[in-house]
Amino acid sequence: MSAKEFRTTLMAAVNGSNEALADIIELYMPLINSRSYIDGELDEDLRQYILLHIFKNISKFSL
Numbered sequence: 001m002s003a004k005e006f007r008t009t010l011m012a013a014v015n016g017s018n019e020a021l022a023d024i025i026e027l028y029m030p031l032i033n034s035r036s037y038i039d040g041e042l043d044e045d046l047r048q049y050i051l052l053h054i055f056k057n058i059s060k061f062s063l
């Protein structure tokens with residue numbers, strides 16, 4: 001995804017597009033998963049916590 005495509009997708013997600021938000025989540029899921037480990041094990045609750053905060057706060061993102 002080019003920088004211009006990313007910016008367009010991010011702006012759409014901030015403006016409430018569920019499809020754009022899904023694209024952003026898909027793009028960042030490897031990072032989210034890598035930060036969801038505690039003591040070497042995937043913590044599903046932590047991953048859900050991260051995703052919940054992304055969903056709740058994406059509209060507050062300032063471009």
